Amino acid sequence: EETLCTSFETRLGSQRLGDMSNVTVCARFRPLSSKEMRDHRDGVCVRRIDAENFVFQDDKEDEFTFSLDRTFYEDSAQAAVYEFLALPIMIDAVNAINGTIITYGQTGAGKTYSMEGPGIHDCDEHKKGLLPRVVDGMFEQIRSSNDIARYSVKLSMVEIYMEKVRDLLDLSKGNIQIKENKTQGILLSGVTEVPVSDSADALQHLCTGLANRAVGETQMNMSSSRSHCVYLFTIQQDSVKDKRVKTGKLILVDLAGSEKADKTGAEGRVLEEAKTINKSLSALGNVINALTSGSTSKANHIPYRDSKLTRILQDALGGNSRMALLCCCSPSISNASETLSTLRFGMRAKHIKASPRISEVKLAKTQEEPSSVAKDEKCGRILE
Ligand code: ADP
Ligand code: MG
Secondary structure (H helix, E strand, C coil), X not given: CEEEECCCCHHHHHHHHXXXXXXXXXXXXXXXXXXXXXXXXXXXXXXXXCCCEEEEECCCCCEEEEECCEEECCCCCHHHHHHHHHHHHHHHHHCCECEEEEEECCCCCCHXXXXXXXXXXXXXXXXXXXXXXXXXXXXXXXXXXXXXXXXXXXXXXEEEECCEXXXXXXXXXXXXXXXXXXXXXXXXXXXXXXEECXXXXXXXXXXXXXXXXXXXXXXXXXXXXXXXXXXXXEEEEEECCCCEEEEEEEEEEECXXXXXXXXXXXXXXXXXXXXXXXXXXXXXXXXXHHHHCCCCCCCCCCCHHHCHXXXXXXXXXXXXXXXXXXXXXXXXXXXXXXXXXXXXXXXXXXXXXXXXXXXXEEECCCCCCHHHCCCHHHHHHHHC
Protein backbone atom coordinates (compact mmCIF):
# COMPACT_ATOMS: atom_id res chain seq x y z
CA GLU A 1 0.00 0.00 0.00
CA GLU A 2 1.13 3.50 -0.59
CA THR A 3 0.08 7.05 -0.05
CA LEU A 4 0.47 9.48 -2.86
CA CYS A 5 1.58 12.86 -1.64
CA THR A 6 0.95 15.67 -4.02
CA SER A 7 1.58 18.43 -1.58
CA PHE A 8 4.09 21.09 -2.42
CA GLU A 9 7.01 21.73 -0.26
CA THR A 10 6.81 25.06 1.49
CA ARG A 11 10.20 26.18 0.25
CA LEU A 12 8.82 26.48 -3.27
CA GLY A 13 6.39 29.17 -2.22
CA SER A 14 3.15 30.02 -4.00
CA GLN A 15 4.75 32.59 -6.27
CA ARG A 16 7.01 29.95 -7.76
CA LEU A 17 4.07 27.60 -8.15
CA GLY A 18 2.12 30.20 -10.06
CA ASP A 19 5.05 30.70 -12.39
CA MET A 20 5.46 27.01 -12.90
CA SER A 21 2.00 26.62 -14.37
CA ASN A 22 2.97 28.95 -17.20
CA VAL A 23 4.56 27.58 -20.33
CA THR A 24 7.82 29.32 -21.18
CA VAL A 25 7.77 30.15 -24.88
CA CYS A 26 10.87 31.45 -26.63
CA ALA A 27 11.73 32.06 -30.26
CA ARG A 28 15.16 31.52 -31.72
CA PHE A 29 16.22 32.91 -35.08
CA ARG A 30 19.25 31.13 -36.47
CA PRO A 31 21.77 32.95 -38.69
CA LEU A 32 20.93 33.20 -42.41
CA SER A 33 22.17 30.10 -44.23
CA SER A 34 24.60 30.65 -47.08
CA LYS A 35 21.82 29.79 -49.52
CA GLU A 36 19.47 32.32 -47.95
CA MET A 37 22.30 34.83 -48.00
CA ARG A 38 22.85 34.30 -51.73
CA ASP A 39 19.17 34.21 -52.67
CA HIS A 40 17.83 36.91 -50.44
CA ARG A 41 20.50 39.38 -49.57
CA ASP A 42 19.33 41.39 -46.55
CA GLY A 43 15.92 39.75 -46.73
CA VAL A 44 15.47 39.32 -43.01
CA CYS A 45 11.96 39.06 -41.58
CA VAL A 46 12.70 39.99 -37.98
CA ARG A 47 13.48 43.31 -36.29
CA ARG A 48 14.35 43.08 -32.63
CA ILE A 49 12.83 45.50 -30.13
CA ASP A 50 14.11 44.09 -26.85
CA ALA A 51 14.70 40.75 -25.16
CA GLU A 52 11.03 39.79 -25.35
CA ASN A 53 9.54 41.70 -28.25
CA PHE A 54 10.23 41.83 -31.94
CA VAL A 55 8.56 42.89 -35.15
CA PHE A 56 8.04 40.24 -37.77
CA GLN A 57 7.62 41.32 -41.38
CA ASP A 58 6.29 38.87 -43.95
CA ASP A 59 6.87 38.74 -47.70
CA LYS A 60 3.94 41.10 -48.28
CA GLU A 61 5.51 43.57 -45.88
CA ASP A 62 2.75 43.11 -43.34
CA GLU A 63 4.07 43.67 -39.84
CA PHE A 64 3.28 41.72 -36.68
CA THR A 65 4.61 42.41 -33.21
CA PHE A 66 5.33 39.34 -31.13
CA SER A 67 5.84 39.22 -27.42
CA LEU A 68 7.34 36.03 -26.05
CA ASP A 69 9.15 35.17 -22.84
CA ARG A 70 12.50 35.67 -24.57
CA THR A 71 13.73 35.84 -28.14
CA PHE A 72 17.16 34.64 -29.22
CA TYR A 73 18.92 35.83 -32.35
CA GLU A 74 21.84 34.71 -34.50
CA ASP A 75 24.28 36.09 -31.94
CA SER A 76 22.66 34.29 -28.99
CA ALA A 77 24.82 31.70 -27.28
CA GLN A 78 23.69 28.13 -26.71
CA ALA A 79 24.40 28.77 -23.02
CA ALA A 80 21.93 31.66 -22.97
CA VAL A 81 19.15 29.49 -24.39
CA TYR A 82 19.96 26.77 -21.86
CA GLU A 83 20.03 29.11 -18.89
CA PHE A 84 16.74 30.78 -19.69
CA LEU A 85 14.72 27.90 -21.05
CA ALA A 86 16.06 24.63 -19.68
CA LEU A 87 18.00 25.22 -16.47
CA PRO A 88 15.01 26.08 -14.21
CA ILE A 89 13.07 23.09 -15.51
CA MET A 90 16.06 20.77 -15.05
CA ILE A 91 16.50 21.92 -11.44
CA ASP A 92 12.83 21.32 -10.71
CA ALA A 93 13.00 17.86 -12.31
CA VAL A 94 15.82 16.95 -9.92
CA ASN A 95 13.41 18.09 -7.19
CA ALA A 96 10.70 15.72 -8.47
CA ILE A 97 8.69 18.13 -10.59
CA ASN A 98 8.16 16.86 -14.13
CA GLY A 99 9.40 19.02 -16.96
CA THR A 100 9.23 19.02 -20.73
CA ILE A 101 11.35 20.97 -23.21
CA ILE A 102 10.29 20.99 -26.85
CA THR A 103 11.90 22.36 -30.01
CA TYR A 104 9.40 23.23 -32.75
CA GLY A 105 9.81 24.65 -36.24
CA GLN A 106 10.21 23.90 -39.93
CA THR A 107 13.03 21.67 -41.17
CA GLY A 108 16.34 23.54 -41.17
CA ALA A 109 15.18 26.10 -38.60
CA GLY A 110 17.62 24.98 -35.89
CA LYS A 111 15.72 22.47 -33.73
CA THR A 112 18.44 19.84 -33.66
CA TYR A 113 21.20 22.45 -33.43
CA SER A 114 19.46 23.88 -30.36
CA MET A 115 18.78 20.47 -28.84
CA GLU A 116 22.07 18.70 -29.52
CA GLY A 117 24.47 21.27 -30.90
CA PRO A 118 26.47 20.60 -34.07
CA GLY A 119 27.16 17.12 -32.67
CA ILE A 120 26.25 15.58 -29.35
CA HIS A 121 29.87 14.59 -28.75
CA ASP A 122 33.13 16.30 -29.60
CA CYS A 123 31.81 19.74 -30.27
CA ASP A 124 33.07 23.07 -29.02
CA GLU A 125 32.11 23.62 -25.42
CA HIS A 126 30.25 26.83 -26.29
CA LYS A 127 28.31 25.17 -29.13
CA LYS A 128 26.92 22.38 -26.98
CA GLY A 129 23.14 22.15 -27.22
CA LEU A 130 20.43 21.88 -24.57
CA LEU A 131 20.61 18.11 -24.20
CA PRO A 132 24.29 17.76 -23.20
CA ARG A 133 23.94 20.88 -21.01
CA VAL A 134 20.88 19.45 -19.27
CA VAL A 135 22.78 16.20 -18.67
CA ASP A 136 25.80 18.01 -17.20
CA GLY A 137 23.59 20.31 -15.14
CA MET A 138 21.46 17.48 -13.82
CA PHE A 139 24.40 15.51 -12.44
CA GLU A 140 25.94 18.69 -11.09
CA GLN A 141 22.66 19.50 -9.36
CA ILE A 142 22.45 16.03 -7.87
CA ARG A 143 26.05 16.19 -6.64
CA SER A 144 25.50 19.54 -4.97
CA SER A 145 22.14 18.63 -3.47
CA ASN A 146 21.79 19.14 0.28
CA ASP A 147 19.07 16.55 0.58
CA ILE A 148 20.05 13.37 2.30
CA ALA A 149 18.80 11.10 -0.42
CA ARG A 150 20.01 8.54 -2.87
CA TYR A 151 19.52 9.56 -6.46
CA SER A 152 19.27 7.34 -9.49
CA VAL A 153 18.86 8.51 -13.07
CA LYS A 154 17.50 6.44 -15.92
CA LEU A 155 17.45 7.29 -19.60
CA SER A 156 15.01 6.19 -22.29
CA MET A 157 14.99 7.34 -25.88
CA VAL A 158 12.27 6.80 -28.45
CA GLU A 159 11.48 8.01 -31.91
CA ILE A 160 7.94 8.46 -33.22
CA TYR A 161 8.05 7.52 -36.87
CA MET A 162 4.92 6.92 -38.97
CA GLU A 163 2.84 6.73 -35.74
CA LYS A 164 5.05 3.96 -34.36
CA VAL A 165 7.17 4.38 -31.24
CA ARG A 166 10.66 2.91 -31.77
CA ASP A 167 12.92 2.22 -28.80
CA LEU A 168 16.21 3.80 -29.82
CA LEU A 169 18.10 2.04 -27.04
CA ASP A 170 16.89 -1.37 -28.20
CA LEU A 171 15.74 -1.59 -31.81
CA SER A 172 14.65 -5.19 -31.36
CA LYS A 173 11.68 -4.02 -29.31
CA GLY A 174 8.57 -3.60 -31.39
CA ASN A 175 6.21 -0.68 -31.36
CA ILE A 176 6.28 0.63 -27.77
CA GLN A 177 2.82 1.00 -26.24
CA ILE A 178 1.79 4.10 -24.34
CA LYS A 179 0.02 3.45 -21.05
CA GLU A 180 -1.31 5.61 -18.27
CA ASN A 181 -0.85 5.01 -14.56
CA LYS A 182 -2.43 6.96 -11.71
CA THR A 183 0.79 7.65 -9.82
CA GLN A 184 3.29 7.87 -12.64
CA GLY A 185 1.18 9.39 -15.39
CA ILE A 186 1.97 8.52 -19.01
CA LEU A 187 4.35 5.56 -19.38
CA LEU A 188 6.13 3.95 -22.27
CA SER A 189 5.37 0.33 -21.57
CA GLY A 190 8.44 -1.91 -21.65
CA VAL A 191 10.73 0.79 -22.97
CA THR A 192 14.44 0.38 -22.26
CA GLU A 193 15.51 2.38 -19.22
CA VAL A 194 19.26 2.48 -18.84
CA PRO A 195 20.63 3.57 -15.47
CA VAL A 196 23.13 6.37 -16.05
CA SER A 197 25.68 7.27 -13.40
CA ASP A 198 27.25 10.45 -14.75
CA SER A 199 27.28 12.79 -17.77
CA ALA A 200 29.83 10.78 -19.72
CA ASP A 201 27.77 7.64 -19.24
CA ALA A 202 24.56 9.40 -20.28
CA LEU A 203 26.20 10.96 -23.34
CA GLN A 204 27.46 7.58 -24.45
CA HIS A 205 23.94 6.12 -24.33
CA LEU A 206 22.54 9.19 -26.08
CA CYS A 207 25.08 8.63 -28.86
CA THR A 208 24.03 4.99 -29.15
CA GLY A 209 20.40 6.05 -29.43
CA LEU A 210 21.15 8.73 -32.00
CA ALA A 211 23.21 6.26 -34.03
CA ASN A 212 20.23 3.92 -34.03
CA ARG A 213 18.21 6.75 -35.39
CA ALA A 214 20.78 7.30 -38.12
CA VAL A 215 20.80 3.60 -39.09
CA GLY A 216 17.06 3.88 -39.58
CA GLU A 217 17.64 6.88 -41.77
CA THR A 218 19.86 5.19 -44.30
CA GLN A 219 17.99 1.89 -44.28
CA MET A 220 14.55 3.34 -44.60
CA ASN A 221 15.55 6.44 -46.45
CA MET A 222 14.27 8.61 -43.68
CA SER A 223 15.78 11.85 -42.70
CA SER A 224 15.85 12.67 -39.00
CA SER A 225 13.48 15.53 -39.58
CA ARG A 226 10.76 13.01 -40.49
CA SER A 227 10.40 11.69 -36.98
CA HIS A 228 9.97 13.10 -33.50
CA CYS A 229 12.79 12.24 -31.12
CA VAL A 230 11.98 11.95 -27.40
CA TYR A 231 14.62 11.86 -24.66
CA LEU A 232 13.32 10.86 -21.24
CA PHE A 233 15.24 11.12 -17.97
CA THR A 234 13.69 9.66 -14.83
CA ILE A 235 15.32 11.05 -11.72
CA GLN A 236 14.48 9.10 -8.61
CA GLN A 237 15.26 10.26 -5.10
CA ASP A 238 15.12 7.74 -2.26
CA SER A 239 15.05 9.45 1.08
CA VAL A 240 17.53 7.99 3.51
CA LYS A 241 15.71 8.91 6.70
CA ASP A 242 12.16 7.87 5.82
CA LYS A 243 10.45 5.69 3.27
CA ARG A 244 9.77 8.24 0.65
CA VAL A 245 10.50 8.05 -3.04
CA LYS A 246 10.35 11.16 -5.19
CA THR A 247 10.47 10.97 -8.96
CA GLY A 248 10.92 13.67 -11.55
CA LYS A 249 10.56 13.03 -15.26
CA LEU A 250 12.42 15.29 -17.61
CA ILE A 251 11.45 14.98 -21.27
CA LEU A 252 13.20 16.67 -24.18
CA VAL A 253 11.57 16.52 -27.59
CA ASP A 254 13.13 17.35 -30.95
CA LEU A 255 10.06 17.52 -33.17
CA ALA A 256 9.84 16.68 -36.86
CA GLY A 257 9.72 19.62 -39.27
CA SER A 258 6.46 21.56 -39.14
CA GLU A 259 6.43 22.63 -42.83
CA LYS A 260 3.33 21.87 -44.87
CA ALA A 261 3.46 18.60 -46.81
CA ASP A 262 2.31 20.10 -50.10
CA LYS A 263 5.10 22.65 -50.14
CA THR A 264 7.91 20.14 -50.25
CA GLY A 265 6.92 18.55 -53.56
CA ALA A 266 7.21 15.13 -51.94
CA GLU A 267 5.86 11.91 -53.47
CA GLY A 268 5.33 8.29 -52.45
CA ARG A 269 6.76 7.26 -49.12
CA VAL A 270 8.18 10.70 -48.41
CA LEU A 271 4.75 12.23 -48.94
CA GLU A 272 3.20 9.61 -46.64
CA GLU A 273 5.79 10.51 -43.98
CA ALA A 274 5.10 14.19 -44.42
CA LYS A 275 1.35 13.63 -44.10
CA THR A 276 1.85 11.60 -40.91
CA ILE A 277 4.03 14.34 -39.46
CA ASN A 278 1.50 16.99 -40.39
CA LYS A 279 -1.21 14.90 -38.78
CA SER A 280 0.66 14.54 -35.48
CA LEU A 281 1.66 18.20 -35.42
CA SER A 282 -1.93 19.23 -36.18
CA ALA A 283 -2.99 16.92 -33.37
CA LEU A 284 -0.55 18.85 -31.16
CA GLY A 285 -2.06 22.12 -32.39
CA ASN A 286 -5.57 20.79 -31.73
CA VAL A 287 -4.68 19.78 -28.18
CA ILE A 288 -3.25 23.24 -27.56
CA ASN A 289 -6.37 24.85 -29.05
CA ALA A 290 -8.62 22.71 -26.88
CA LEU A 291 -6.56 23.59 -23.80
CA THR A 292 -6.57 27.30 -24.50
CA SER A 293 -9.98 27.78 -26.09
CA GLY A 294 -11.34 29.39 -22.94
CA SER A 295 -14.13 26.93 -22.29
CA THR A 296 -12.54 25.29 -19.30
CA SER A 297 -15.55 23.17 -18.47
CA LYS A 298 -14.76 19.62 -17.47
CA ALA A 299 -16.70 18.40 -20.47
CA ASN A 300 -14.18 20.07 -22.76
CA HIS A 301 -12.60 17.13 -24.56
CA ILE A 302 -8.85 17.32 -25.08
CA PRO A 303 -7.93 15.06 -28.02
CA TYR A 304 -4.69 13.65 -26.56
CA ARG A 305 -5.37 10.26 -28.13
CA ASP A 306 -5.37 11.55 -31.69
CA SER A 307 -1.64 10.93 -32.11
CA LYS A 308 1.26 9.16 -30.44
CA LEU A 309 2.95 12.52 -29.97
CA THR A 310 0.11 14.14 -28.05
CA ARG A 311 -0.42 10.99 -26.00
CA ILE A 312 3.26 10.89 -24.97
CA LEU A 313 3.12 14.62 -24.22
CA GLN A 314 -0.22 14.41 -22.37
CA ASP A 315 1.33 15.23 -18.98
CA ALA A 316 3.38 18.02 -20.49
CA LEU A 317 0.36 19.60 -22.17
CA GLY A 318 -1.70 21.14 -19.41
CA GLY A 319 -0.98 18.39 -16.88
CA ASN A 320 1.53 17.44 -14.22
CA SER A 321 4.59 18.98 -15.84
CA ARG A 322 6.34 22.25 -16.42
CA MET A 323 6.86 23.04 -20.07
CA ALA A 324 9.15 25.15 -22.20
CA LEU A 325 8.86 25.55 -25.94
CA LEU A 326 11.58 26.81 -28.26
CA CYS A 327 10.17 28.03 -31.57
CA CYS A 328 13.02 27.69 -34.04
CA CYS A 329 12.87 30.06 -36.99
CA SER A 330 14.72 30.97 -40.15
CA PRO A 331 15.30 34.73 -40.30
CA SER A 332 14.85 34.76 -44.08
CA ILE A 333 11.93 36.45 -45.85
CA SER A 334 11.82 33.38 -48.11
CA ASN A 335 10.59 31.33 -45.15
CA ALA A 336 8.28 34.01 -43.78
CA SER A 337 5.02 32.08 -44.00
CA GLU A 338 6.43 29.00 -42.21
CA THR A 339 8.03 31.26 -39.59
CA LEU A 340 4.76 33.10 -39.03
CA SER A 341 2.94 29.82 -38.47
CA THR A 342 5.69 28.67 -36.04
CA LEU A 343 5.40 31.92 -34.07
CA ARG A 344 1.60 31.71 -33.98
CA PHE A 345 1.90 28.17 -32.66
CA GLY A 346 4.15 29.50 -29.90
CA MET A 347 1.75 32.33 -29.05
CA ARG A 348 -1.08 29.85 -28.62
CA ALA A 349 1.03 27.52 -26.48
CA LYS A 350 1.78 30.45 -24.15
CA HIS A 351 -1.79 30.30 -22.90
CA ILE A 352 -1.59 26.72 -21.64
CA LYS A 353 -1.88 26.42 -17.90
CA ALA A 354 -0.33 23.33 -16.38
CA SER A 355 -0.49 21.96 -12.85
CA PRO A 356 2.94 20.58 -11.99
CA ARG A 357 3.46 19.14 -8.54
CA ILE A 358 6.05 17.21 -6.60
CA SER A 359 5.66 13.50 -7.28
CA GLU A 360 6.28 11.69 -4.06
CA VAL A 361 5.34 8.23 -2.92
CA LYS A 362 5.40 7.15 0.71
CA LEU A 363 6.22 3.48 1.10
CA ALA A 364 4.26 1.33 3.52
CA LYS A 365 6.13 0.02 6.55
CA THR A 366 5.98 -3.57 5.35
CA GLN A 367 7.95 -2.77 2.24
CA GLU A 368 11.65 -2.99 1.71
CA GLU A 369 14.03 -0.15 2.35
CA PRO A 370 14.17 2.23 -0.59
CA SER A 371 17.91 1.67 -0.65
CA SER A 372 17.29 -1.61 -2.40
CA VAL A 373 15.29 0.03 -5.13
CA ALA A 374 18.02 0.37 -7.69
CA LYS A 375 16.69 -2.39 -9.97
CA ASP A 376 13.88 -1.65 -12.38
CA GLU A 377 11.48 -4.44 -11.41
CA LYS A 378 11.62 -3.57 -7.74
CA CYS A 379 11.18 0.08 -8.42
CA GLY A 380 8.21 -0.73 -10.65
CA ARG A 381 6.66 -2.88 -7.96
CA ILE A 382 6.94 -0.23 -5.30
CA LEU A 383 5.69 2.61 -7.40
CA GLU A 384 2.85 0.84 -9.19
P1 ADP B 1 16.28 21.35 -37.87
O1 ADP B 1 16.69 20.33 -36.86
O2 ADP B 1 15.27 22.32 -37.36
O3 ADP B 1 15.84 20.72 -39.15
P2 ADP B 1 19.07 22.06 -37.82
O4 ADP B 1 19.22 22.22 -36.36
O5 ADP B 1 19.57 20.79 -38.41
O6 ADP B 1 17.55 22.24 -38.25
O7 ADP B 1 19.73 23.34 -38.49
C1 ADP B 1 19.90 23.50 -39.89
C2 ADP B 1 21.28 24.07 -40.16
O8 ADP B 1 21.42 25.36 -39.59
C3 ADP B 1 22.40 23.22 -39.59
O9 ADP B 1 23.47 23.24 -40.48
C4 ADP B 1 22.76 23.94 -38.30
O10 ADP B 1 24.11 23.72 -37.95
C5 ADP B 1 22.50 25.39 -38.66
N1 ADP B 1 22.07 26.15 -37.48
C6 ADP B 1 20.85 26.08 -36.91
N2 ADP B 1 20.74 26.92 -35.87
C7 ADP B 1 21.94 27.54 -35.77
C8 ADP B 1 22.46 28.53 -34.88
N3 ADP B 1 21.73 29.07 -33.89
N4 ADP B 1 23.75 28.94 -35.07
C9 ADP B 1 24.48 28.41 -36.06
N5 ADP B 1 24.04 27.49 -36.93
C10 ADP B 1 22.79 27.04 -36.80
MG1 MG C 1 16.52 18.23 -36.97
